[in-house]
Amino acid sequence: xxxxxxxxxxxxxxxxxxxxxxxxxxxxxxxxxxxxxxxxxxxxxxxxxxxxxxxxxxxxxxxxxxxxxxxxxxxxxxxxxxxxxxxxxxxxxxxxxxxxxxxxxxxxxxxxxxxxxxxxxxxxxxxxxxxxxxxxxxxxxxxxxxxxxxxxxxxxxxxxxxxxxxxxxxxxxxxxxxxxxxxxxx
Numbered sequence: 001x002x003x004x005x006x007x008x009x010x011x012x013x014x015x016x017x018x019x020x021x022x023x024x025x026x027x028x029x030x031x032x033x034x035x036x037x038x039x040x041x042x043x044x045x046x047x048x049x050x051x052x053x054x055x056x057x058x059x060x061x062x063x064x065x066x067x068x069x070x071x072x073x074x075x076x077x078x079x080x081x082x083x084x085x086x087x088x089x090x091x092x093x094x095x096x097x098x099x100x101x102x103x104x105x106x107x108x109x110x111x112x113x114x115x116x117x118x119x120x121x122x123x124x125x126x127x128x129x130x131x132x133x134x135x136x137x138x139x140x141x142x143x144x145x146x147x148x149x150x151x152x153x154x155x156x157x158x159x160x161x162x163x164x165x166x167x168x169x170x171x172x173x174x175x176x177x178x179x180x181x182x183x184x185x186x
């Protein structure tokens with residue numbers, strides 16, 4: 001079973017002590033108080049510890065789940081997708097928020113490696129690479145040995161390592177043996 005489908009009851013019905021809660025961010029449902037679908041940030045609303053996401057009842061009721069039935073959520077330095085039934089998936093931070101779904105997949109990280117999940121939070125692909133870019137036209141750029149390096153402006157660059165491409169089955173379509181500067185264009 002998917003490692004993120006656990007603890008559904010705690011998220012949506014368990015009691016959460018106010019002392020345990022930290023700040024969070026999400027897009028609330030449209031109301032008079034929140035007339036726009038924009039990210040809002042709140043105090044004392046959620047916690048994420050030991051793989052357990054807890055959202056206060058007040059904030060659970062405010063989540064906007066969108067047309068796909070998913071709410072983007074942020075707490076404790078981690079982005080998530082959350083479903084109305086309480087399932088959640090921690091996803092990587094990408095482009096100022098939760099990783100996008102591209103070609104039906106989003107990325108999460110486990111033990112320093114990137115994994116791909118579908119909108120049902122089912123693990124689809126777990127290639128053994130240090131970094132994998134989103135799929136585009138059925139292929140993704142991958143690297144091993146690349147190191148995230150802060151650029152000083154809030155962005156991070158990947159330096160070093162060996163690069164190549166994989167397909168949606170996880171097979172290398174361009175071997176992971178090239179320096180980034182020598183990588184043939186796909």
